[in-house]
Amino acid sequence: xxxxxxxxxxxxxxxxxMEPNEPTxxxxxxxxxxxxxxxxxxxxxxxxxxxxxxSIERMLPAHYLSASYYERTLTGVASLLVEKGIVTRxxxxxxxxxxxxxxxPAASVVADGRASGEKPRYQVGDTVRVRNIHPAGHTRVPRYxxxxxxxxxxxxxxxxxxxxxxxGLPPRDEPTYxxxxxxxxxxxxxxxxxxxxxxxxxxxxxxxxx
Amino acid sequence: MSHQRxxxxxxxxxxxxxxxxxxxxxxxxLPEGQxxxxxxxxxxxxxxxxxxxxxxxxxxxxxxxxxxxxxLLADGTAACAELGFEGPQGEYIVALEDEPxxxxxxxxxxxxxxxxxxLGLPPDWYKSxxxxxxVAREPRKVLHQMGLDVPExxxxxxxxxxxxxxxxxxxxxxxxxEGWSEEQLASIVTREAMIGVAMVTLEASAEK
Numbered sequence: 214x215x216x217x218x219x220x221x222x223x224x225x226x227x228x229x230x231m232e233p234n235e236p237t238x239x240x241x242x243x244x245x246x247x248x249x250x251x252x253x254x255x256x257x258x259x260x261x262x263x264x265x266x267x268s269i270e271r272m273l274p275a276h277y278l279s280a281s282y283y284e285r286t287l288t289g290v291a292s293l294l295v296e297k298g299i300v301t302r303x304x305x306x307x308x309x310x311x312x313x314x315x316x317x318p319a320a321s322v323v324a325d326g327r328a329s330g331e332k333p334r335y336q337v338g339d340t341v342r343v344r345n346i347h348p349a350g351h352t353r354v355p356r357y358x359x360x361x362x363x364x365x366x367x368x369x370x371x372x373x374x375x376x377x378x379x380x381g382l383p384p385r386d387e388p389t390y391x392x393x394x395x396x397x398x399x400x401x402x403x404x405x406x407x408x409x410x411x412x413x414x415x416x417x418x419x420x421x422x423x
Numbered sequence: 424m425s426h427q428r429x430x431x432x433x434x435x436x437x438x439x440x441x442x443x444x445x446x447x448x449x450x451x452x453l454p455e456g457q458x459x460x461x462x463x464x465x466x467x468x469x470x471x472x473x474x475x476x477x478x479x480x481x482x483x484x485x486x487x488x489x490x491x492x493x494x495l496l497a498d499g500t501a502a503c504a505e506l507g508f509e510g511p512q513g514e515y516i517v518a519l520e521d522e523p524x525x526x527x528x529x530x531x532x533x534x535x536x537x538x539x540x541x542l543g544l545p546p547d548w549y550k551s552x553x554x555x556x557x558v559a560r561e562p563r564k565v566l567h568q569m570g571l572d573v574p575e576x577x578x579x580x581x582x583x584x585x586x587x588x589x590x591x592x593x594x595x596x597x598x599x600x601e602g603w604s605e606e607q608l609a610s611i612v613t614r615e616a617m618i619g620v621a622m623v624t625l626e627a628s629a630e631k
Contacts, residue, residue, distance in 0.1 A: 218533050218534065219532070219533055220532055220533070220552055220555045220556040221530075221532035221533075221555065221556060221559045221560065221583065222556065222559065222560045223556045224556075226552055226553040226556045226557055227553055228553065228568050229548050229551060229553045229554045229557070229558075229565060229568065229569055230548060230551070230553070231546070231548045231569065231615075232546070232547060232548070235546050235547060237469060237470055237474075237543070237544055238466075240437070241437075242436060242437040242440040242441070244466050245440050245441070245444060245462065246440050247465075247466075247469075247544075248461075248462035248465050248466055249440070249443060249444060249447070249462070251465045252447075252458065252461050252462060252465070255511075256453070256461055257452055257453070266533075266534055269534065270533075278552060281436075282535065282547065282550040283436075284436050287436065287439060287440050287443065290443065291439070291443050294443070294447075299447075299450065299452075300443070300446045300447070300450070304446055305439070305442050305443060305446060306434070306442075308438075308441075308442035308445055308446060309434035309435075309438045309439045309441075309442035310434050310438060311431060311432065311433060311434030311435075311438070312431050312432070312433045312434060313433065313434060313439050313442070314433050353533065353585045353586060354585070355532055355533060355583065355585060357559065357560075369515070369586070369587075369588060370515065370587075372515075372586060372587040375586075389586050389587070389588075391588065393580075399559075399560075400560055403560070403561075405561060405562065405563050405564070405579075406563075406575045407575060407576075407577065407578045407579065408562055408563065408578070408579050408580075408581070409578060409579070409580045409581070410559050410580070410581045410582075410583060411580060411581070411582045411583065412583045412585050413583070413584070413585050413586035413587070413588050414585065414586065415586065
């Protein structure tokens, strides 16, 4: 989805604020929210990490931007547990003593992409173009590289295709690549001098240059 | 009238988090008391053993042992595991070596993926919309604002953590550290340097 989470290149944000000697967690609830997610993925196996990422992407944009990192974590975890019928929104709101905002529902998605186990189609040095696609569901191809040409820097191992795994579709591994982009090709007149970006992309996101 | 104006405020985030824990506890998905035990163990792991000081040891070893450096650049996952640093979010670690004319910077623009075994959980600034929105598009400006000036003669290469590679920057070793021990070197390496928003300097160690 072309969601609020896909932030790269969005203008208007202020300076990056750093906190000296920052603790791992600032509040006990942050550690609890983080721990609950690890527990649900690793021990209860209630959902996978792709579903988790997508649950956060489905938060209302205004909520997403106003929430801290761990509030997004908690919202994603709670949304998935409600969607999977493990808890209900009502019981969460009763226990919390007020509204418990959750993510919007996921789109229905059909399987796309390649068969599992195929050999990588591209080699180091190849020029590839990122397909200009706008999937309704989860995807890991950011908007700022879509339609842009880059160079294959490394052929990296096959990994589980997230667009499928986030929607309960049959999991399959697919070749991935580190693709190098020139800033001028990404940002045109706004590009800085001698700047490049590397994005790791699944093969389905790419097409050959004709 | 917007319904938003009259919407009730959400319960506090602390109450929402406790509500979720209590609801899960009541479901009996785990034997009684085990939920809190698992939570405590997980958090102890991150507080005590899985943090960026591991990465500092990797960098110091690479600076002092050319064969280790070569192994790190060829297979970061295996080289980090040699030192005992492995685990979740470290299944495919890629080390990026800075060069005199090439400076690497790491980001995860869509969420906040990080190589946990060597960098630990990322700091808030790394997870902020400001960093995620800006660093791929205007890295030299962002680094300048964060206190690192990279001259225009040097290429800045931003690595967006979109898939399963988890990156760690192998920064330039500061001059004037000839003959330093691995432990001394590890003590001047910072998390920020291994993300690429700072250089390793002798001043940084004096501040700590």
